[in-house]
Amino acid sequence: MPLVNVKVIEGVFTEAQKAEMVTALTDAMVGVEGEAMRPVTLVVIEEVKSGDWAIGGKRLTTQDVKELAAGAPAG
Template identity: 40%
Template sequence: MPFANFKFPEGTVDHARKEEIIHRTTAMFVEYFGEGVRPYSMVLIDEVADGGWGRADETLTLAKMGLQPQAK
């Protein structure tokens, strides 16, 4: 079963964008593995609480990245 897990800062990806990510990821799986994988493909989108993730030993927040949360 093809599986993809995307993690985004909470509030930065709206519902429409999530649907687009799911559809495009599924299409990529089908392109690589054939139409038979479509019903078994899983795409999971996690939203990580602001400040609950980091990079290069630094806790990141939306404010540090100059981003504003999007409406859901």
């Protein structure tokens, strides 16, 4: 059984966006594995608490990620 585990910072993605991720990732895996694997392809989305995720020694919050997505410079 294939398992795709996605970690995101809490509060960044809506329920609709997470559903879209599940569909797109399942479709991508089925594209590699074959259609017979669709019923057993698992996608898990885990939300990490805001501030518990760090890159380059800088903790990221939900707001940081939303600002990055909006095109604000990092830092």
